[in-house]
Amino acid sequence: MLGPVLIANRGEIACRIAATCRRLGLRSIAVFSDADAGAMHVAAADAAERIGPAPPRDSYLSIPAILAAARRSGARMVHPGYGFLSENAEFAEACTAAGLVFIGPPASAIRAMGGKAAAKAVARQAGVAAVPGYDGADQSPERLAAEAGGIGFPVMIKAFAGGGGRGMRRVEAAAGFPAALAAARREAAAFGDDRMLVEKLVGSARHIEVQVFADAHGTVLHLGERDCSLQRRNQKLVEESPAPGVDPALRAELGRRAVALARAVGYVGAGTVEFVADAAAPLAADRIWFIEMNTRLQVEHPVTEMVTGLDLVEWQLRVAAGEALPFRQDDLAPRGHAVEARLCAEDPARNFLPSPGTIAVLRMPAAGTGLRIDAGFRAGDVLTPYYDPLIAKLIAHAPTRDEALARLAAALDGVAAEGIRVNAAFLARVLRSEAMRAGGVDTHFLEGFRAREAA
Structure with missing residues (x-):
């Protein structure tokens, strides 16, 4: 594989990418704004480069600043993470023009899927029903x-x-x-x-997405689906795989649709095809519609890693370096069940209002068998209002869904923070709720649950 790898992002995803680079023997280079000079992701990498002031437009969203950091550091590859420039076709093109390997799909695929209307047109041409x-x-x-x-x-x-x-x-x-x-x-x-x-508008809707992966040699596979219906303000907080109510036949059909879309745009690397499902009745193929494609790694990718045994960042690096995927579709049946919760600095009792500040105390449960912690902050770090309030992700894996939910709820019980407010206790109650255990909650459930608690 090629290296060194410049990680054009911050927080837990930058830490997570650096960990895979270290395991593979690749040198990693972090970037940081002035607000992040002492951040955890800077310490996690082998080297770091300043890219500008705190506002994202002057740092993490500045293509010239990122490319300058790559030149100074001697990087050969650029991993965009998610958010910021990860789905920016101009950034992908600029990396290529600078002689860097962009760890993501071709700019043409990003552009084809970058607008919701254009993506729906591709879906129609590929025979995939859209909303x-x-x-x-x-x-x-x-x-x-x-x-x-x-x-x-x-x-x-x-x-x-x-x-x-x-x-x-x-x-x-x-x-x-x-x-x-x-x-x-x-x-x-x-x-x-x-x-x-x-x-x-699908009144009672579930958000179901399919992870796809493609190499540059013509192989396009799907890695199963995730249910991402637990959301606040249209942003996900809890994700799981497999999705409740998706049987092998429906999984194969959703995977077929996702692969058809990826092939239609010449996709390479990791991507996610998102669907909305009518949750008013049991899931059925004719009540599930395509909505968009995310041409990047997703925040919730760890649940797919837990049920497939794959390191998706590793395969992003390998595919970007020209390697072929060595597995077949039949090798990718899910094993067990995984659930992820996003630990955020926010106050659920105040309509999920962000809670920036200095993290005076942050205690997390110990990772181990069946429990993974992807953290981006430590005690003493400062959470600024410039960026997303995500602190860490807790991911539980178990043979059954009930066991995975219970394991994750217990892990959230073990979170303690001072100096900021976090959503751990709220999410633990959600995971233990009767509706969540029954499976198939819709995208309105989480905010309704909060409102009922406040009443």
């Missing part, structure tokens, strides 16, 4: 409102290039459409594209 909606060129408020009426309320407004829940609005009736559209467009401006699509 009914409008993504046309006429973006006037009048036309969008008319299309919403034709689809039938409730609908979801989504920014073409949005992400992380930004640029999205649920609209229950025609009267609320103009204000929701204006608000979504204001948020979408941060992505440099204020175009909108309007989709049928």
Whole structure:
């Protein structure tokens, strides 16, 4: 494999990538803003390069700063992690132009899947059913409102290039459409594209995604599915694999759809194809629709690693260096069950309000058999308001789903923090709830659970 590897990210994902590099004997290089000079991910790497002030646009989102750091450090490969520049086609192209190996798909694939409307067009051409909606060129408020009426309320407004829940609005009736559209467009401006699509809103929805992996030699495989329905503000907090209610036949069908999309755009590396499922009835192929593709590693990739036994970062590195995938689809049946919880600096009692500050105390359970901890912060670190409040991920694996849920809840009981508020106790209660144990909760469950606790 090639090296050294510059990790163009921060926090737990940078620490996690550095760990795999170390195991493989590859030198890792961290980057840091002024706010992160003493951060855990800087200490985890073999070397580190400053890239600018704290605001992301001046550091982690600055392509010139990242490329300059790569030149200074002697890096040969760049791993973008997730978020920031990970799905930026211009960044992938700039890395290639600078003689660096970008650890991700070709820029053409990023571009093809980068806009929700373009991705839906690829899906239709590949014979993969997408959520009914409008993504046309006429973006006037009048036309969008008319299309919403034709689809039938409730609908979801989504920014073409949005992400992380930004640029999205649920609209229950025609009267609320103009204000929701204006608000979504204001948020979408941060992505440099204020175009909108309007989709049928699946009232009781589950978020199911399929991990795909492809090499440059024509092999495209799927690594099973994850259920990511436990969300707040359209951002995930708990993920699991396999998804409750997905039998082998449905898994094969979802995998077929995901592989068809990946092939259609000449995909290479790790990617995730996301679907929305109608949770009002048992899962069925004709009630599951494609919504988008994430052309990067996902925050929740550890649950797939736990049930497949693969290190996805290792295979990202190997595929980027030109190696072929050595396994077949039949080798990838899930083993046991895995559940991940995102430990965040936030206050569930105050509508998940972020809780920045200095981490005076942070105690975590010991990792070991059946329990993995992917951390990005330590006691003494400062959580600033500039970045995501994710502190760590706790991932439990067990032979059965019930055992995995219980193991993860017990691990969350072992988390203690001072100086900031964290969501550990809240997530433990969610995992022990009757609805969660029964399986198949929808995307509205988590915020409803919080509201019921507050009542």
